[in-house]
Amino acid sequence: MTDRRLPTDRDMWRIAAPMILSNISVPLLGMVDTGVTGHLESPTYLGAVAIGGTIFTFLYMSMNFLRMGTTGIAAQSFGADDNDGLRVSLGQALIVSLAIAVAILLLQVPVGRFAISLLGGDAETQQHAATYFSIRVWSAPGTLANYALIGWFLGLQNARVPLLIFLTINITNIVLDLLFVVVFGMKVDGVALASVIAEYSGLLVGTAFAIDALRHREGHWPLARLTNLAAYRAFFSVNASLFIRSIALMFTFAFVTAQGARLGPAILAANAVLMNFQNLTSLGLDGLAHAAEAMVGKAVGQKNDETLRYTVRLTLKWSLLFAAGFTVAYALAGPLIVRILTDLPDVRTTAMVYLPWLIASPLISVWCFLYDGVYVGMTRAREMRNIMIFSTFGVFLPAWYLTQSFGNHGLWFALLLFMASRGIGMHLGYVRRPTARLKDVH
Secondary structure (H helix, E strand, O other): OOOOOOOOHHHHHHHHHHHHHHHHHHHHHHHHHHHHHHOOOOHHHHHHHHHHHHHHHHHHHOOOHHHHHHHHHHHHHHHOOOHHHHHHHHHHHHHHHHHHHHHHHHOHHHHHHHHHHHHOOOHHHHHHHHHHHHHHHHHHHHHHHHHHHHHHHHHOOOOHHHHHHHHHHHHHHHHHHHHHHHHOOOOHHHHHHHHHHHHHHHHHHHHHHHHHHHHOOOOOOOHHHHHOHHHHHHHHHHHHHHHHHHHHHHHHHHHHHHHHHHOOHHHHHHHHHHHHHHHHHHHHHHHHHHHHHHHHHHHHHOOOHHHHHHHHHHHHHHHHHHHHHHHHHHHHHHHHHHHHHOOOHHHHHHHHHHHHHHHHHHHHHHHHHHHHHHHHHOOOHHHHHHHHHHHHHHHHHHHHHHOHHHOHHHHHHHHHHHHHHHHHHHHHHHHOOOHHHHHHOO
């Protein structure tokens, strides 16, 4: 039987702390990739890895629904003590992950050519980028399966295994980067190969822990729910909505980058520097959102509205404290961070003009981060999708259009209004939810 007592701060941090550490490990890997290629004899190698990395970031971010959807479904099965349901949630996620990965591998040639031509670069850079893509694309089965495993373990209130998966992937990748490029003299092929091996190393770790976890849970694999396409209706209903949501989110941030480029190179560079503040905020607040996903999903599985409401208040408290901490830190150390990130005078000066938007951002963004976790736990993906679409096309784009005369200030205003719209929309949907809904999730 799962624990039915009200969650505590310790319960929340048992999930949030490992996920925050996992998030922090990811930028470190990017720095190493940049470092090893940035010291090669030609800058085309660095540009090629940047192009290839951008392609896979976009590709895999759009597949993040595999992680989010699996967390909510698994957490509800965990809360309901449904061990067969836990097996189904993992099995369906892995099968769908494999199917998508096979499609990516079959379409790799046209996808790679289109993406590289879209991102541009000179002929030599594109050639190296094509080499990087042709190797790293074979990581797709491992990467997507890892998404499913990480989501499943979070649903079981277990963030230690996802941390081990992340650390295995990133440490293996870093070591192999240095070995292949620095010791063996490989170029972009070494960086790509390191990523492929690292993903499958993480998959071995995750699979071993999943087998062990299921060994200790009585139950069986309901093969009919894994082989019958109709049994995937709930899975696809949740994940299709999350996929559309992710595309709308990526569109918004890509639009900010594109419009910044139109405002000139100094604005583009300054916005890239300032976006690091937003990314840093997400590293902390996402960890708390992951805790909300798991704990809310468990409460929904138990059909316990009191625990659900208490969980939301608990994670909201810590999210607001974190957000306030980020705001104070940016207000005090923001100029220093800008100076650390760039030594170009024009970019520094420009970034300082728009820094106040990033100082305000944590307290505005915190609501949508938190409620993303709450809604994932409740598997209310359709509402998440609708709110994201409205916030993108009904709030962000009109706000940008009406404030174009304010230049980059208008662009940042529109982005923060987009964040606020998502938070407000999900908050209103949450407080208006019918308690009886908890009785109908399965």
